[in-house]
Structures are given as structure tokens and as C-alpha cells.
Amino acid sequence: MKGKRDIEVLIVEDDLRIAEIQKRFLEQIEGFQTVGIAASYLEAKTLLDILQPDLLLLDVYFPDMNGIDLLKETKQQSKQMDVIMITATKEINRVQEAISIGVFDYIIKPVVFERFRQSLLRYKEYYGNFLQLGKDNTHVTQQQVDKLLRKVADGAGNEKSYLPKGIDPLTLEKVMEVLGKVEYGLTAESVAKEIGVSRTTARRYLEHLVYNESIEADLSYGTVGRPERVYMVLSKAPKN
Structure with missing residues (x-):
């Protein structure tokens, strides 16, 4: 992962209205920057190669591709990039496949801002932990690995830090x-x-x-x- 201030995000979504909503959501969360929007396989591949974002917000179904297949491609090419699926796809086999490939989170449309925000804040903490570990160490301890993996294990159970305003x-x-x-x-x-x-x-x-x-x-x-x-x-x- 690259040591820069803002986390660079590429949105891959064929409905440009939804992509714009996600972009505006990101603008409300400190520490993130939308570097591009792709609405097709060719655009996604081109922008992935050129921009090399830290995080991909990825839908599943497109007219010319399946987002899961794009996810597999990026993993096979060892791109240093994380993925949050944002999709209306609710089929359990698709959810299981995305999780097994290694998505950071899976958000079902329509996207509620608070759910989106919680996911991005968890990712920001996870990303920051990786940056800190990479800066200070070449090897990690079991405790450090456990802390990184809690982004999956805790889920909703570790969201106290991200409670909405007015909720103690x-x-x-x-x-x-x-x-x-x-x-x-x-x-x-x-x-x-x-x-x-x-x-x-x-x-x-x-x-x-x-x-x-x-x-x-x-x-x-x-x-x-x-x-x-x-x-x-x-x-x-x-x-x-």
C-alpha cells in the first residue's frame, strides 16, 4: 500500500447516478478521494492499470462483465488493492464467492449513508494499521495480525467507535x-x-x-x- 494521506478510491458502477451518489458519500468522509469512475469492463481495466487505487467500490452486474470476474482478475494479478462490493445482488452463492475471494465488505443496495460510512471508517482504520506496520516492521506478531483481522471478525460488534452522533x-x-x-x-x-x-x-x-x-x-x-x-x-x- 502506498504511503499517502488520502485513500484513493475507484468507483466501478454502470449506473452513473448511483456512482455520483457514492462519490458524494465519499466526499463527506475525511481521508478518502475519488480518483475515477468506470462504467464498463474496458474503463475499469484501463483506470485500474493507470490509477492503481487503494480501494475499489465494485458492483456485480454490468452489460459487458461480471464484477466478481473482475475481482478475480485483480487478485490473480496481485494488485495491491482492496475491494468493497456495493450491489443489489443478494444471492447467497454470490455473497459467499465475493467473501471467499477476499472483499473487505459487501454492501447491498440501496446504500444507506450510515452503513456506507461505517464500512469506510473501518477500512480507513485497517488501511492505517497496515501503513503503520509496514513503516515500523518487516515482520509482524500474532497480536498485530489479530488486530488486522478483527476488521472481519468484529463487524457490527466493533462499531462503537463509529456510532452516529447522539448515540452513546x-x-x-x-x-x-x-x-x-x-x-x-x-x-x-x-x-x-x-x-x-x-x-x-x-x-x-x-x-x-x-x-x-x-x-x-x-x-x-x-x-x-x-x-x-x-x-x-x-x-x-x-x-x-
Whole structure:
């Protein structure tokens, strides 16, 4: 990897509107620079050879190629480059193939900025660790290797450093603890009373957990008034 300040990113996406969205997302994350956009196999190969980016944001299906095949090519040519797949492809065999080839992450469209941001920040940390190790060492210890590999092992479990603004990790743990003690779930108001925060604050934390698929939400229809949103941990969610 090259020792430069910004991480250079090549976007390979045949829908130029989506490519522009990804470019604008990158502009909001410090430490990244979009060096090019490729919409076809020929453009991708040309820009890869000329620009030699650090990171490739790669779709799967194109009119003239399969992104997985391009990924295999780059790996076979030993290009010093990492890949994040960004695609609407949900087939388990495609996901497994991409992971086995060695993608850093796999994001399913439509892309939500917060998910995109978390992935890029994890990559930035991973990239920075490699740069530091390469500068200070010619060999690595087991502990250093384990730290590098945690970018895969931790996943959502190691995202406390990248929580959205207004989400505190300690409060988040309290919310999960409260939900873990009940069998049928709680409303935002009930959670708020349990941990001593406002209903609005409790709802913000609960919706963050729903978004990250840590908990589930359902509607409870009482005898009076509007139905209430009830939150529960996934293992305790009622089966339909």
C-alpha cells in the first residue's frame, strides 16, 4: 500500500447516478478521494492499470462483465488493492464467492449513508494499521495480525467507535440490558423510564438498534388509542 494521506478510491458502477451518489458519500468522509469512475469492463481495466487505487467500490452486474470476474482478475494479478462490493445482488452463492475471494465488505443496495460510512471508517482504520506496520516492521506478531483481522471478525460488534452522533455506547448497552430482561418487548416510553432518559432519546436509541438489526420492532394494538411500537431482542421476537 502506498504511503499517502488520502485513500484513493475507484468507483466501478454502470449506473452513473448511483456512482455520483457514492462519490458524494465519499466526499463527506475525511481521508478518502475519488480518483475515477468506470462504467464498463474496458474503463475499469484501463483506470485500474493507470490509477492503481487503494480501494475499489465494485458492483456485480454490468452489460459487458461480471464484477466478481473482475475481482478475480485483480487478485490473480496481485494488485495491491482492496475491494468493497456495493450491489443489489443478494444471492447467497454470490455473497459467499465475493467473501471467499477476499472483499473487505459487501454492501447491498440501496446504500444507506450510515452503513456506507461505517464500512469506510473501518477500512480507513485497517488501511492505517497496515501503513503503520509496514513503516515500523518487516515482520509482524500474532497480536498485530489479530488486530488486522478483527476488521472481519468484529463487524457490527466493533462499531462503537463509529456510532452516529447522539448515540452513546454506554446508554446503548443499558437499552439492550433492559430489553434483554423482558419476554415480550417494551415501548419507547417504558425503556425511557427504566434507564432514566426522555421518551424521544429512548426512541432514538431503539430505532438505531432496529436499523442495525440488533433488535426488532412490532406494533401492539391496545384497546384504546393508536397502536404502539414495541421493541424486543431478536431471539425473543414472536414467530409468525
